[in-house]
Amino acid sequence: MTDNGNFHPTSGDLGGGASAGPIGEGFTLPDADLIASELVRTLPLHRFFADKAAGIDGLDVLVHAPAVRGDAESPDVDLLFVRVHSGGASPAYLLPIAWGDALPAAHEDALLVAGEGVLGYDALVDPAAVTALGRTLAAEGALGPMMLKKVPGAELPVPEKGRPMGVEQSNTSVIFDDEVMMKVFRRLHPGVNADVELLAALSAADCASVPRLYGWAELEVDGEKYTTAMLQEFVPNSADGWSMALTSVRDIIREADLQPEDLGTAFGFEAAALGAAVAEVHENLAAAVPVRGRVSGEELVAPMRVRLAHVAGLVPQVNELYDAAEAVFEKAAESVADDGVPVQRIHGDLHLGQVLRTPRHWLLIDFEGEPSRPWDERRLPDHPLRDVAGMVRSFDYAAHFPLLTGREDSRQQRFRVAEWADHNVDAFLEGYASTSGRDPRDEAALLDAFILDKAIYECLYEAQNRPGWLELPLAAVARLLDTE
Numbered sequence: 001m002t003d004n005g006n007f008h009p010t011s012g013d014l015g016g017g018a019s020a021g022p023i024g025e026g027f028t029l030p031d032a033d034l035i036a037s038e039l040v041r042t043l044p045l046h047r048f049f050a051d052k053a054a055g056i057d058g059l060d061v062l063v064h065a066p067a068v069r070g071d072a073e074s075p076d077v078d079l080l081f082v083r084v085h086s087g088g089a090s091p092a093y094l095l096p097i098a099w100g101d102a103l104p105a106a107h108e109d110a111l112l113v114a115g116e117g118v119l120g121y122d123a124l125v126d127p128a129a130v131t132a133l134g135r136t137l138a139a140e141g142a143l144g145p146m147m148l149k150k151v152p153g154a155e156l157p158v159p160e161k162g163r164p165m166g167v168e169q170s171n172t173s174v175i176f177d178d179e180v181m182m183k184v185f186r187r188l189h190p191g192v193n194a195d196v197e198l199l200a201a202l203s204a205a206d207c208a209s210v211p212r213l214y215g216w217a218e219l220e221v222d223g224e225k226y227t228t229a230m231l232q233e234f235v236p237n238s239a240d241g242w243s244m245a246l247t248s249v250r251d252i253i254r255e256a257d258l259q260p261e262d263l264g265t266a267f268g269f270e271a272a273a274l275g276a277a278v279a280e281v282h283e284n285l286a287a288a289v290p291v292r293g294r295v296s297g298e299e300l301v302a303p304m305r306v307r308l309a310h311v312a313g314l315v316p317q318v319n320e321l322y323d324a325a326e327a328v329f330e331k332a333a334e335s336v337a338d339d340g341v342p343v344q345r346i347h348g349d350l351h352l353g354q355v356l357r358t359p360r361h362w363l364l365i366d367f368e369g370e371p372s373r374p375w376d377e378r379r380l381p382d383h384p385l386r387d388v389a390g391m392v393r394s395f396d397y398a399a400h401f402p403l404l405t406g407r408e409d410s411r412q413q414r415f416r417v418a419e420w421a422d423h424n425v426d427a428f429l430e431g432y433a434s435t436s437g438r439d440p441r442d443e444a445a446l447l448d449a450f451i452l453d454k455a456i457y458e459c460l461y462e463a464q465n466r467p468g469w470l471e472l473p474l475a476a477v478a479r480l481l482d483t484e
Helices: 032-045 127-140 194-204 241-254 268-288 297-312 322-335 385-405 411-436 440-465 471-480
Strands: 022-024 058-068 076-085 092-100 111-114 119-122 146-150 162-164 172-176 180-184 213-221 224-233 355-357 362-364
Touching: 032 058, 032 076, 032 111, 058 127, 058 213, 076 127, 092 111, 092 127, 092 224, 127 162, 127 172, 127 180, 194 213, 194 224, 194 268, 241 268, 241 355, 241 385, 241 411, 268 355, 268 362, 268 385, 268 411, 297 322, 297 440, 322 440, 385 411, 385 440, 385 471, 411 440, 440 471
Parallel strands: none
Antiparallel strands: 058 076, 076 092, 092 119, 111 119, 146 213, 162 172, 172 180, 180 224, 213 224, 355 362
């Protein structure tokens, strides 16, 4: 293995032919060695690259195949599947690369490969490349070796226009004709993708609280199948729950004389409707993806104890509260009956940023599970209260987030935002209970443990990624343990 990587061509269409020919007069694509060495240099600069901390020791290009042959309106696009050797691991990434003599306007950070007289850049930032990818996939059912799998009965017309969604996350989403969203998975894992699996099951069950799934794409490499993209319903004129909640919180701070329910941006009705949507998804998942078995109280809290020990070793403030947190987990374990509790498939990473308010209702999105968990564990059944606790913590985050700036942090403002959080958490739980017939507050000890576990996870995340935000989950842990 060399630092500039190796190229491993495979048979047939997956070989290196895509890198051999001209893309236009005077232009020739870089060879395999240059592509690999350039990716070692540029991949860590991209938001979707999840292994920045470890750095890149080497890189193998396992698939390099043409996806779109361009014309006067669109560039050539190649599909690359690469394996990055980083910190003892070898994660795989999908890279659709467009070729041209210049980068798309305002996208200097899109560069992936710089060759002699030609640039390779992230195709998913370029509307022309996105349009060409969508048209080819819908018309041919494939992008090179990447094959489209349609949901039975789903209609996928050839799009007239595609565009980047404009919000860069660990995956990348593009929009076709304001009707279909294609989420391209960047860091790939072999086997079933939980997002596709659960959304397919919920779509088949006609669950109204998720976007409908139309299909997904697969790529087979060295005998293993990888889910590379999914196509689902796009709902224009929708707003994410986090943005809506922040607007409401800022209004409650500014309008100090009004009660939360009297504001024009009052969130209580929305919180109740959101609780009902979460309950509907849980009910549908339990029926559509049946899971047999029950778990004991000790089995439920065992991962919480592991997380507590891990975080306490890295965040001193959490270590100071170790015994109090352990007592909460012990109480939760003892609250479970001897025959245990049923578990099921759940969302796994639910918060206000994972829900959309459409003109008609709330939708839950992104069913891939908690990013910090190993891929295989994300598909394990769990208790629905984990999702409920995630939403409870998200309301608390939204309530206290404006106080992080320091401009708004008086005693009255702290009281107001706490009042907002309590009001909307209650509304959310009421909405959940009214739809599910089970009130999460009837399992108070378990719910408290799941909420505390989530807050402890947040402490580690903020300590490692946004130290300026650490005080927010730390304060929540102190409140939950009544140690303020």
